[in-house]
Amino acid sequence: MSSTSDIVTVTPNPAVDLSTAVDRIVPVAKLRGRSQRRDPGGGGINVARVIKRLGGDARAIYPVGGAIGNLLRQLLDEEGITSHTWTIAGETREDFFVDEISAGKQYRFILPGPRLDETEWKQCLKLIAEIEPFPRFLVASGSLPDGVPDDFYAQIARIAKQRGARMVLDTSGPALAAAAAEGVDLIKPNLREMRELTGSEPSDAYAWEVAARELVEKGKATIVALTMGHLGAALVTRDEVLRAPPIPITPRSAVGAGDSFLAALVWRLASGASRPDAFRLAVAAGAATLLHPGTELCRPEDVARLAGQVTIETV
Template identity: 40%
Template structure:
């Protein structure tokens, strides 16, 4: 059984290209496209691989796009557990304008799921999960998957004495924090999501830390991470709260930055690093990811060089 298993129910084939300028009504001549495997859990696995770690990516696949996705994963050396999903695996498109450097991201919804599709996914996850496996659920849920899927998955993970890492949003996130789930090891969200759950503004790092710690105290998760955008990220555990911010970098593409953060944090957890060091690696991995083009994710040499520059302070 893998130490880390990432779950991607709504994967995609990411296509990235560039144009001289974005103008309506014209034929826009694009540069040669780059194709990458995409989707939250897949990007987490790719980041872990770049950092020198190993994981298995559990992926729903369908149609010609699904076959292409498996081919791209094989080319990158990502161990894959594929299972038949409904319909055709989706595509996404990111276009960068040379005129102003703006990036435009077009994301398709993906095929709709039935109860049988979900049951097949859970059966596959059960078979691939062992004791102490870090199961990472990251990315959007497909149409038709109920908002309580992370909570359902938590029960399956708990039955196998594994640990669940969740990076989700919207109704699925709100449902997850309503009741404690014993196997939920890590929960990540951004500042806007945290404020929505808190029902109030969280203007300072201390405010964010207090809210994150309240979720830990309620038993929602053992580790709660909140991204504050340019102001770094906050980590709360039962032993304390920490904040870290990366050095200033030139942002080329934001695609995959959040997934890279989760990949760095999960990889550090799998090595039994202390919580502040897990946060440090996560911040460095995400900061490196935004400096690369399209969906290339992090540069391991840059991550290594950046680590000593990141101050992790206790709140």
């Protein structure tokens, strides 16, 4: 694989996200959607999309299977994202999201997706290993498909280390634990993922930050970017802890908020920004995504506006 980009994202379990809105969700009756929207989805794909929107450039590596896989690639082409894909036997998954207008609630249906055999998931590792020139940032994000071993992201982390790249990871469960044991540059857990990784249940933001610092001190990550919902967010390194209270907004959808946060953070770090400046834009991008229904992700004008409302505290 040859072309230049400072950032490459890896999404082993991508999807096409379908979203609509209905007045009320009730059983048996036909629920007629008021809208229909299809977006390319999956953690790393969303990261690449947001980086593109913010004025950066990122390439996306992901598998494609069947008609949905072809649609996924077409949707990314339309957004100007450079794709590097490999073909799998199974059909790329679809997810769907329904906004219930009367109750102001959102329902998220995440489908299991295809199973990858050993030849298929090893093709991803081969694609990554053959990137020339190698990116400075390799962002691996999202769930692992059935058939892919728990240490898949740890194997990618080893490739990144060998090539001198910064490995950024956003996943959960055994896949996160295995990669953290290998050691990565940056992880972006939410509170549930931190609970799984640390086995602890801190009671407040400070205690969560202490738990994140312990991960850094153990060599599991150089930076922990911790998103804490109503408690805000924190950026934890060996030398400092930055905390940002949540921006007071009324959320319409949480889909892709974490991906937008990570995209802005990585893009600004890759651009040479300071950690506080990168963290500020990340918090703004995550909040900007909450403003819109369905699977739209953040808009650059909202990110710019909200960045001025972010308060960064050094703890």
